[in-house]
Amino acid sequence: MKKISESAVRRLSLYLRLLQEADAAGAETISSGELAERGGTTSAQVRKDLSLFGSFGKRGLGYSVQELLSRIRSILGLQSSWRVALVGAGKLGSALFSYRDFEARGFNIRAVFDSDARKVGTQWGGLSIRADEEIDAVVRAEEIDMAIVAVPADAAQQVTDRLVKAGVRGILNFAPARLKVPRGVALKNVDVTLELEGLSFALNSR
Amino acid sequence: MKKISESAVRRLSLYLRLLQEADAAGAETISSGELAERGGTTSAQVRKDLSLFGSFGKRGLGYSVQELLSRIRSILGLQSSWRVALVGAGKLGSALFSYRDFEARGFNIRAVFDSDARKVGTQWGGLSIRADEEIDAVVRAEEIDMAIVAVPADAAQQVTDRLVKAGVRGILNFAPARLKVPRGVALKNVDVTLELEGLSFALNSR
DNA sequence: CCTATCTTGTGAAGAATTTCACAAGACCGG
DNA sequence: CCGGTCTTGTGAAATTCTTCACAAGATAGG
Numbered sequence: 241m242k243k244i245s246e247s248a249v250r251r252l253s254l255y256l257r258l259l260q261e262a263d264a265a266g267a268e269t270i271s272s273g274e275l276a277e278r279g280g281t282t283s284a285q286v287r288k289d290l291s292l293f294g295s296f297g298k299r300g301l302g303y304s305v306q307e308l309l310s311r312i313r314s315i316l317g318l319q320s321s322w323r324v325a326l327v328g329a330g331k332l333g334s335a336l337f338s339y340r341d342f343e344a345r346g347f348n349i350r351a352v353f354d355s356d357a358r359k360v361g362t363q364w365g366g367l368s369i370r371a372d373e374e375i376d377a378v379v380r381a382e383e384i385d386m387a388i389v390a391v392p393a394d395a396a397q398q399v400t401d402r403l404v405k406a407g408v409r410g411i412l413n414f415a416p417a418r419l420k421v422p423r424g425v426a427l428k429n430v431d432v433t434l435e436l437e438g439l440s441f442a443l444n445s446r
Numbered sequence: 447m448k449k450i451s452e453s454a455v456r457r458l459s460l461y462l463r464l465l466q467e468a469d470a471a472g473a474e475t476i477s478s479g480e481l482a483e484r485g486g487t488t489s490a491q492v493r494k495d496l497s498l499f500g501s502f503g504k505r506g507l508g509y510s511v512q513e514l515l516s517r518i519r520s521i522l523g524l525q526s527s528w529r530v531a532l533v534g535a536g537k538l539g540s541a542l543f544s545y546r547d548f549e550a551r552g553f554n555i556r557a558v559f560d561s562d563a564r565k566v567g568t569q570w571g572g573l574s575i576r577a578d579e580e581i582d583a584v585v586r587a588e589e590i591d592m593a594i595v596a597v598p599a600d601a602a603q604q605v606t607d608r609l610v611k612a613g614v615r616g617i618l619n620f621a622p623a624r625l626k627v628p629r630g631v632a633l634k635n636v637d638v639t640l641e642l643e644g645l646s647f648a649l650n651s652r
Numbered sequence: 653c654c655t656a657t658c659t660t661g662t663g664a665a666g667a668a669t670t671t672c673a674c675a676a677g678a679c680c681g682g
Numbered sequence: 683c684c685g686g687t688c689t690t691g692t693g694a695a696a697t698t699c700t701t702c703a704c705a706a707g708a709t710a711g712g
Contacts, residue, residue: 253643299660300708316643317650331544335537347642386645410645426648428641435634436553437459437522439592439616442632444523505690506678
């Protein structure tokens with residue numbers, strides 16, 4: 241099986257959203273050119289990306305919105321929903337928790353953890369916040385697939401180790417820290433400061 | 447002037463953080479190998495990245511932590527602080543606002559906007575929340591350089607247009623939408639769903 | 653059935669990025 | 683002062699990613 245680049249996967253995810261919008265707007269078919277236009281890329285790029293996984297279009301016509309939606313969902317592994325844990329019930333954790341779009345897109349938050357004893361036991365939309373020490377037991381019991389880490393940088397590696405030990409296979413990290421995870425565990429970082437610094441660079445070089 | 451790739455800039459930003467950590471740990475010098483190790487890249491990559499901007503190291507010795515810190519800060523345009531506006535005073539906006547790390551890194555939030563009339567006027571740490579309609583006036587008066595957009599997807603383009611019209615030159619967008627900005631305005635997107643879908647893909651292909 | 657018009661899928665070319673590999677500078681210990 | 687040991691800076695090679703360009707399938711209209 242050939243290697244799929246990170247950027248190709250990001251674009252697929254983007255196409256998925258564009259297709260959902262097109263579907264909501266009632267479109268039956270869509271061409272690589274239209275997808276490219278809306279996604280800020282080129283039609284050749286769209287076709288190349290899709291061709292990594294098969295031939296889904298009809299020459300002269302484009303792609304069936306419905307079919308492409310379901311193909312991309314299947315490529316990305318979004319047919320069924322994932323069981324997610326949220327670690328860190330601070331402001332960021334709270335914002336992420338109440339972002340109901342996750343649910344709609346197949347990411348189901350089944351457990352919330354925090355290290356602050358005063359928060360433990362609090363109810364968050366039907367879930368009771370658990371202590372970090374319970375990560376291992378709860379993650380196993382709830383069969384959690386992936387976790388969102390929204391704790392301060394100095395606690396991030398510790399909770400990550402616990403999550404990995406409990407069998408979590410994917411981690412989305414919001415802490416400004418380079419986490420170490422064993423091979424076999426997928427890791428993504430969201431680093432707002434880094435993005436702001438990217439803007440700073442762009443503004444600075446003019 | 448040669449073109450600097452997006453990924454090179456991200457890595458510089460990462461090196462900056464690693465250097466700050468090394469500095470806090472009392473290191474005087476650091477080698478490309480150590481930076482690579484901590485940053486999850488290779489020493490050749492580190493040297494190549496730095497060589498895009500000059501020769502900052504000493505053969506046999508490595509880089510002076512202090513000097514490299516100041517060089518990278520200057521490359522990224524972080525010598526002085528930026529004046530930032532936050533648009534959207536919901537949960538995410540609140541989480542971002544209270545993330546004091548921005549301040550420490552030179553991003554100074556000078557204005558907060560929200561479309562909800564009930565929030566307008568509320569005090570947030572010394573700042574009064576303003577209405578979206580005031581964007582133009584306030585951004586000009588406060589000489590805002592860049593803005594963080596933390597509003598729902600369907601409002602994102604509208605506030606962006608207002609920001610751009612008022613002279614903002616950089617936008618960090620958290621809404622799941624592809625914003626259109628004129629050439630000359632820098633745009634970065636943070637899209638959590640997209641990252642989760644990336645994890646989904648990784649977990650799915652095993 | 654034939655022509656005009658679309659749009660895909662894909663090798664091949666081109667561009668960009670990363671890795672290699674090594675000459676040369678810098679320090680250290682004796 | 684000299685040999686040994688580091689580590690940088692950088693051309694060149696290798697790899698990865700993007701764009702080009704076109705044959706071929708598909709439809710529509712006459």
